Amino acid sequence: MELHTEALMRGLATDVFACNTLISMYGKCHAAVDAECVFELMSEHTLVSWNAMLAASIEDGKGEKALWIFAQMCHEQVGADQATYVTAIQACTVLAEQEEWTMRLNNKEVALEIGKALHADTSRQDIASSSFVGSTLINMYNKCGAIIDTEHTFSSLVQPNIVAWNTLISAYVEQDQGETALQLFVFLQHEAVVPDQTTYVAVLQACASLAEKEDTFEMSSSSSITLCIGQALHADIITRGFESVAFVGNSLVTMYGKCMAIDEAEHVFCSYQHTTMSWNSMLSVYIEQGLGENALFLYMQMQESIQDERTLVMALLACLTLSEKEEALVIEGQSVKVMSLEIGRTLHAKAQQSGFICDLFVCSALISMYSTCGYMKGADFVFCVMPYRDLPTWNSMLSACVEQNLGAKALWLYKEMLKDGFTPNQRTFVVLLQACTILAETEDTTNQEGFMHKELALLIGQALHADARYFGFTCDVFVGNSLIAMYGKCGSLTNAELVFSSLSQRDIVSWNAMVSALVDLGQEDNAVRLYRLMQKHIVTHITLTRILQACSSTGSLDYCRQLHFEVVSAGYDQNPSLAATLVSAYGGCSSTSDMQMVFFGILEPDLTTWNACIAGHAGDGDFLLSFDVFERINLAGVIVDGVTFIKVISACARTALVPEGLAYFKSMTVDYEILPDMKHHGCLLDLLGRTGDFKRIESFIDRMPVQTDVAFWLGLLGACTRGNLELAERAFENAVNLQPEQSTPYILMSNIYADAGLQECAGG
Numbered sequence: 101m102e103l104h105t106e107a108l109m110r111g112l113a114t115d116v117f118a119c120n121t122l123i124s125m126y127g128k129c130h131a132a133v134d135a136e137c138v139f140e141l142m143s144e145h146t147l148v149s150w151n152a153m154l155a156a157s158i159e160d161g162k163g164e165k166a167l168w169i170f171a172q173m174c175h176e177q178v179g180a181d182q183a184t185y186v187t188a189i190q191a192c193t194v195l196a197e198q199e200e201w202t203m204r205l206n207n208k209e210v211a212l213e214i215g216k217a218l219h220a221d222t223s224r225q226d227i228a229s230s231s232f233v234g235s236t237l238i239n240m241y242n243k244c245g246a247i248i249d250t251e252h253t254f255s256s257l258v259q260p261n262i263v264a265w266n267t268l269i270s271a272y273v274e275q276d277q278g279e280t281a282l283q284l285f286v287f288l289q290h291e292a293v294v295p296d297q298t299t300y301v302a303v304l305q306a307c308a309s310l311a312e313k314e315d316t317f318e319m320s321s322s323s324s325i326t327l328c329i330g331q332a333l334h335a336d337i338i339t340r341g342f343e344s345v346a347f348v349g350n351s352l353v354t355m356y357g358k359c360m361a362i363d364e365a366e367h368v369f370c371s372y373q374h375t376t377m378s379w380n381s382m383l384s385v386y387i388e389q390g391l392g393e394n395a396l397f398l399y400m401q402m403q404e405s406i407q408d409e410r411t412l413v414m415a416l417l418a419c420l421t422l423s424e425k426e427e428a429l430v431i432e433g434q435s436v437k438v439m440s441l442e443i444g445r446t447l448h449a450k451a452q453q454s455g456f457i458c459d460l461f462v463c464s465a466l467i468s469m470y471s472t473c474g475y476m477k478g479a480d481f482v483f484c485v486m487p488y489r490d491l492p493t494w495n496s497m498l499s500a501c502v503e504q505n506l507g508a509k510a511l512w513l514y515k516e517m518l519k520d521g522f523t524p525n526q527r528t529f530v531v532l533l534q535a536c537t538i539l540a541e542t543e544d545t546t547n548q549e550g551f552m553h554k555e556l557a558l559l560i561g562q563a564l565h566a567d568a569r570y571f572g573f574t575c576d577v578f579v580g581n582s583l584i585a586m587y588g589k590c591g592s593l594t595n596a597e598l599v600f601s602s603l604s605q606r607d608i609v610s611w612n613a614m615v616s617a618l619v620d621l622g623q624e625d626n627a628v629r630l631y632r633l634m635q636k637h638i639v640t641h642i643t644l645t646r647i648l649q650a651c652s653s654t655g656s657l658d659y660c661r662q663l664h665f666e667v668v669s670a671g672y673d674q675n676p677s678l679a680a681t682l683v684s685a686y687g688g689c690s691s692t693s694d695m696q697m698v699f700f701g702i703l704e705p706d707l708t709t710w711n712a713c714i715a716g717h718a719g720d721g722d723f724l725l726s727f728d729v730f731e732r733i734n735l736a737g738v739i740v741d742g743v744t745f746i747k748v749i750s751a752c753a754r755t756a757l758v759p760e761g762l763a764y765f766k767s768m769t770v771d772y773e774i775l776p777d778m779k780h781h782g783c784l785l786d787l788l789g790r791t792g793d794f795k796r797i798e799s800f801i802d803r804m805p806v807q808t809d810v811a812f813w814l815g816l817l818g819a820c821t822r823g824n825l826e827l828a829e830r831a832f833e834n835a836v837n838l839q840p841e842q843s844t845p846y847i848l849m850s851n852i853y854a855d856a857g858l859q860e861c862a863g864g
Contacts, residue, residue, distance in 0.1 A: 120148045127156025132165075150178055154187040163194030167214060182227050189218050189236045196243040212244040219253070228253075231261040238264065242271035262296055269302040273309055281306035282329065297342050303333055304351040311358035327359040334368075344372050350381040357385030376406045383414035392422030396443065409459040412451055416465040419444040420472045441473040448482075458487060464496040471500030491522050498531045507538030511560060526576045529568045533582035536561040540589040558590035565595075574602070581609045588617025608638050615646045624650035628659065641672045648681045652688030660685050661694070673701070680708040687716020692725075707738050711747050718751030726751040727760075742774050746783055753787040761787040782812050789819025794827055810838040817848040821855065828852045 119142050126135035135156040142149060150173050157166035170188045173180065180188075196211035219237055222228040228237065234257045241250040254260060254268045265288050272281035285303045288295060307330040314326055334343075334352060342348045349372040356365035362385065369382045379402050386395035395418035402411065423440035448466055451457045463486050470478030479500045486493065494517045501510035514532055517524070524532075540557035565574070565583055573579045580603045587596035596617045603610055611634045618627035627650040634643060644667055651660040664682060672678045679702050686695035695716045702709060710733045717725040730748050733740055745768040752761030765784055768774045776784075781804055788797045797819070813835035820828035828849065835845040 116142070116144065116146055116149065120146070120152050123149065123152040123156055127152065127159045130160055132156050132160035132162060145178070147178060147181060147184070151181075151183050151187060154184065154191070158187060158190050158194060161194060161198075163191040163196075163198065163211070166191035167195065180221075182230065182233060185218060185222050185225075185227065186233055186236045189215060189233070189240050192218065193236075193240045193243045196240070208244050211240070212246055215240045215244060216249075229256055229258050231257060231259070231264050234260065235264045235267045238267045238271060242267075242274055245275070247271065247275050247277075260293075262293055262299065265293055266296070266298045266302055269299065269306070273302055273305045276309060278306035278309035282310075295340075297345055297348050300333060300337050300340075300342060300348055301351045304330065304348075304355045307333065308351075308355045308358040311355070311360075324359060327356075327361055330355045330359055330361075331364075343368075346372060346375045346378055350375075350378050353378070353381045353385060357381075357388060360389065362386075362389060362391070376408050376411065379406065380408075380410050380414055383411070383418070387414060387417050387421055390421055390425075392418045392420075392425070392440075396422070407454075409456050409462055412447060412454075412456050413461050413465040415447050416444060416462070416469045419447065420465075420469045423469075423473045437473050441470075441475055441478075444469045444473060445478075448478075460486075460490050460493055464493050467493070467496045467500050471503050474504070476500065476504055476506070489520075489522075491525060491528070494522060495525075495527050495531060498528065498535070502531055502534045502538065505538050507535040507542070507557075510535035511539070524567070524571060526573050526579055529564060529573055529579045530582045532564050533561065533579075533586040536564065536586045537589045540586070540591075554590055557586075558592055561586045561590055562595075565599075574599075575604060577603060577605055577607055577610060581607070581613050584610065584613040584617060588613065588620055591621060593617060593621050593623065608640055608643070612640065612642050612646065615643060615650075619646050619650045619653070622653070624654045628654075628656075639666075639670070641670075641675050641678045644670070644672060645678050645681045648678075648685040652681075652685040655689050657686075657689040657691050657694075660689050660691075664694075664698070674703060676706045676708065680706065680712045683709055683716060684712040687712060687719050690720050692716060692720050692722065705736075707733070707741060707744065710736075710738060711743050714744065714747040714751065718747065718754055721754065723751045723755045723757065740772060740774075742768075742777065742780065745772075745774065746779055749780070749783040749787060753783060753790055756787075756790050758787055758791055758793065778807075778809055778812060781808075782815050785812065785815050785819065789816070792819075792823065794820075794824040798827060808834065810835050810842070813838070814844055814848070817845060817852070821848070821852055823855075825852065 119138050122138045123135045126132070126138065135153060139145070139149065139153050150169070154166050154169050157163075157169060167188065170180075170184070170191065173184070192211040192215040195214075196208045198207050215237070219228060222233055222237075227233050234253055237253045238250050241247070241253060250268065250271050254264060257264055260268075265284070269281045269284050269288075272278070272284065282303060285295070285299070285306075288299070307326050311324075311326045311330075314324060330352075333355075337343050337348060337352070343352075349368055352368045353365045356362070356368060365382065365385050369378065372378070379398070383395050383398055386392070386398065396415065399411070399415045399418065419440045422443075423437050425436050444466075447469075448457075451459075451462050451466070456462045463482055466482045467479045470476065470482065479497065483489075483493070483497045494513070498510045498513055498517075501507070501513065510532065514524075514528070517528075536557045539560070540554045542553045561583075568574050568579055568583070574583075580599055583599045584596045587593070587599065596614065600606075600610065600614045611630070615627050615630055615634070618624070618630060627647060631639075631643065631647045631650075644663060648660065648663055651663060663685075667673055667678060667682060679698065682698050683695050686692070686698060695713065699705060699709065699713050705713075710729060714726045714729045717723070717729060726748060730740075730744070733744065745764060748764050749761050752758070752764065761784065765776070765780065768780070769776060781800075784800065785797065788800065797816070801816075813831045816831040817828055817835065820831060832845050832849040835842070839845075
């Protein structure tokens with residue numbers, strides 16, 4: 101600004117050279133408005149003036165504005181040179197990277213159309229084949245997602261320099277084609293082109309991208325292909341003397357982190373001079389590998405002077421990671437969640453002191469940290485006091501609500517978000533559809549409008565589906581998968597099938613979601629048929645888990661054994677979730693010998709597997725073995741939970757062992773300090789109902805400390821078929837009040853009246 105004042109004082113306000121220099125200076129200072137003022141006051145504009153103004157708009161991230169300036173140039177018939185076209189093409193790149201221009205116009209499509217027109221212009225002027233213009237075109241096509249045009253442009257270059265090679269390699273990395281990027285690196289060397297530091301950064305990013313796709317078991321092995329390639333590149337980097345360059349070192353740290361080679365990442369990190377980005381890269385590695393404590397320890401070693409907003413975000417994510425750990429206690433008996441929350445609050449205070457609290461990424465990280473630590477008041481506070489919000493912040497708050505099972509609150513926030521003028525994206529719809537699923541899974545009671553939760557969730561889900569269609573996201577595979585899952589949980593199989601069949605591209609999650617919907621809605625045979633079609637595609641442990649649940653319901657032992665073979669063949673036999681489901685499936689097929697064989701083959705069975713074993717023996721009528729398994733859980737040092745007692749009390753109910761069942765119920769509350777919920781009371785009701793002990797049932801109902809649901813009263817109605825009209829009428833009245841439209845209580849009550857010889861009541 102002082103230079104500008106000095107120029108005015110010296111009478112240089114109309115000097116073209118001075119004005120061009122000022123425009124360029126303001127552009128580099130991201131002061132595009134000041135640059136435009138200088139430009140407008142100029143008596144004449146040279147090509148250099150126009151180019152400087154174009155560059156200023158690009159520096160300010162205003163791609164649309166730069167293209168408007170270029171159009172004005174053409175209108176005034178100013179002859180463009182190579183620098184002009186390079187800047188105009190860069191404007192297309194900037195535009196392609198921005199959010200949607202309007203709801204109906206996609207920036208990438210607009211940028212690609214203009215970029216192709218500029219490409220045609222450069223071809224006519226015979227400058228498209230220069231490496232400078234060519235590299236810019238390659239980058240533009242890449243950002244627009246037009247990889248074929250990227251390849252054609254590179255092929256048209258007469259003698260591509262290292263910049264062009266680097267741009268193409270980076271394009272393949274960005275398009276998630278890491279393998280092609282590495283092949284291009286090999287070809288580059290065959291062409292006698294010498295790779296530079298930027299080349300190695302790009303190919304290390306390619307390795308990191310490939311590592312993310314590798315199986316966890318493969319990556320944990322020292323023989324991982326990606327790790328071997330990364331180590332070979334590391335050796336090349338040392339040979340060429342690039343190992344001490346900070347941004348190369350940062351890429352090595354990230355690559356080793358993605359390959360789960362933490363020791364190598366730490367070794368590289370200690371071998372070069374650290375920048376803020378270096379510290380952030382190492383913090384990111386620890387967080388991605390779930391090493392929250394390591395990340396916080398490293399953060400404490402950083403000097404405050406070199407910390408930036410991203411550093412603080414990393415520290416908050418470390419708290420989040422630490423909070424998600426399963427260990428119950430740490431130092432001095434303090435719980436992990438409490439400790440994480442305390443550290444997070446300290447970081448929150450630090451953000452306020454340092455001025456980072458206005459950063460949107462910091463606020464989003466704070467919201468996520470507070471919600472993961474179970475402190476929604478903190479998340480609400482951060483969200484409410486934010487001076488301004490962007491879409492990712494809204495998405496973070498929606499995700500926080502979903503994480504805490506606050507589905508209704510998330511849906512209310514969506515309404516507020518729309519009122520504030522924000523346009524939802526794919527992630528918004530994925531989170532909101534999860535909120536609908538939460539609402540559908542809530543214990544059914546009637547709301548003020550007379551809807552059951554599942555009915556209400558379906559109506560909201562259909563409205564969200566319509567919104568997603570309006571905004572053009574129904575073809576998105578993530579949104580499609582969430583729609584299938586939502587419709588499945590809401591009991592609308594027809595809609596789930598329609599969404600599944602409409603997906604032009606299905607991934608493994610799509611198939612798993614459809615299988616899950618079929619299993620949840622009692623369509624086990626159809627689920628098995630769909631699984632057979634799936635086998636042409638990739639099958640995961642989630643697929644096998646759900647299809648085994650279908651086998652458990654159908655009791656198909658032969659198919660269960662076939663699936664067991666597939667589980668072992670795929671190397672999933674030690675997967676805790678799948679092992680527990682396999683135990684449960686054999687139990688459901690009444691094959692306790694197979695069930696025990698699987699159980700004893702598990703190296704360290706978790707509680708879910710133990711619980712499945714109890715249920716399996718109970719289902720086979722062998723209650724003594726169920727009790728024996730319960731005792732062995734305690735001997736194994738595994739801490740039982742409420743589900744364990746549901747299984748063991750249910751075993752007592754099956755064989756009408758009332759004293760034993762009551763003893764287990766009492767032991768649960770007294771010895772294990774587990775508060776009984778509605779399901780435990782339902783099991784106890786079943787236990788007493790099977791023996792017709794209605795006097796004790798009435799006493800039990802009157803003393804129940806928890807709110808009853810419709811399932812409880814239907815269970816009581818079922819028990820009353822053994823003869824207690826007065827209690828049956830009480831159960832019927834409560835069930836109908838909770839769910840007036842459900843037919844089950846009417847059918848049961850009608851049968852009870854008929855059995856009691858009250859045909860006139862049964863008919864009414």
